[in-house]
Structure formats: C-alpha cells, structure tokens
Amino acid sequence: MSANSYGIIVEGDYDSAVYEALIRRLTSPEVHIKPLICRGRTNLMKQFPSLLRAFEHDIEGHPVEMAVVIRDSDGKHPDEVEAQMRAKTEGRPYPFILNVRHHAVQHAMDAWLLADVNAVNTVCERRRGTRVTRLPDDPEGLLRPKEQLRNLLSNHKVPYTVEVCREIAQIADLQMLSDRCPRFRVFSDLVDC
Numbered sequence: 001m002s003a004n005s006y007g008i009i010v011e012g013d014y015d016s017a018v019y020e021a022l023i024r025r026l027t028s029p030e031v032h033i034k035p036l037i038c039r040g041r042t043n044l045m046k047q048f049p050s051l052l053r054a055f056e057h058d059i060e061g062h063p064v065e066m067a068v069v070i071r072d073s074d075g076k077h078p079d080e081v082e083a084q085m086r087a088k089t090e091g092r093p094y095p096f097i098l099n100v101r102h103h104a105v106q107h108a109m110d111a112w113l114l115a116d117v118n119a120v121n122t123v124c125e126r127r128r129g130t131r132v133t134r135l136p137d138d139p140e141g142l143l144r145p146k147e148q149l150r151n152l153l154s155n156h157k158v159p160y161t162v163e164v165c166r167e168i169a170q171i172a173d174l175q176m177l178s179d180r181c182p183r184f185r186v187f188s189d190l191v192d193c
Helices: 013-026 041-057 078-089 117-126 145-155 162-171 174-180 182-191
Strands: 005-010 032-037 066-072 100-105
Touching: 005 013, 005 041, 013 032, 013 066, 013 162, 013 174, 013 182, 032 041, 041 066, 041 078, 066 078, 066 182, 078 100, 100 182, 117 145, 117 162, 174 182
Parallel strands: 005 032, 005 066, 066 100
Antiparallel strands: none
C-alpha cells in the first residue's frame, strides 16, 4: 500500500523534480508530495530532523503519511549514510503513519537518469538535440554521474536543466531502472510499501 501523501527532504531543485516524478510514477499521479529543498548535502544533514516538523501540519493541519529524506551518498556506502541519517531521528517522535524513511542514492541521483537510453534519446529528440545511442553500462558505478549526464546532454545539444531531468524521470522505463540500478529498487520498495 502506497501513502497518499509524502513529505520529501532533498538536496536541491534537480533532486526535487526527479524524485517527485518517480514517486508519482511508483505510486499514483495524484499523490500529494511536499518537497523541502536544503541546498546541499551538508545543509540537509544539519537541518532535516527539524525540517521534518514542517510535514506535521501539511495537509489541512494534519501530517503527511510518509516522510522521506533522500540524499546522494557521494562515494560513501549508502548503508553507512542511511545509518547516519537514522541516528539523527532515532528516539524523536514524528506523527507520520508510515514513519520517516531515509534513502541514500549510490553516488548521485543522475545515475538513474542514465539507465534508460530510450528515455534520454526521446527527451533529446523532443528538444531538437541529436540521437543518443549508448549510455554507460553501470550507471550506479559512475563516480560522477551528474558530470557524465551533463556532458552527455551537452554533446547531444540539450542543456542540463531541471526540466530536462524531470522529463527523463517521467518517461524512463521503471523496470529498466530497477534492473540496472540496485539502489533504485531499494528506493522503489521504500516509497511504495
């Protein structure tokens, strides 16, 4: 059973756009999502325990059903990052029916956008860019997926923007993302419980 409402805390605008699109696709297009953007990993780690309180009265004075804190692992092991995140909320009572969830993406979210060549190609062609024929074999294994995606789009005459990333997330094959990105599978199970 998916939640009907989510509060998400993320690092930046790109993350917000992509995670909102993916959560809607994994659950329901009508789901209520309230994003809070922290402007970077350091701010997110400092602020998210208190920012979670903003979701307590988000829906006509009532809490969202699930709060999700999502950040890039930036080279650290995702389990280690998630443990640090959980330690910051341990023992704090939050009124969310489906609790607070923590997720660390392997390296950076952009890896997921590099998983489906057809989605990237479709967005490039819609924006009058050139055809994309090949993406990295192991998107989550890339140390700098954001740089790789930015370069790939630029080489195909498409700017790296929030809207371009949102469009890729809106049409990416979710099964392909699950098959090619193990951390996406974890995220999918987390938000669509």
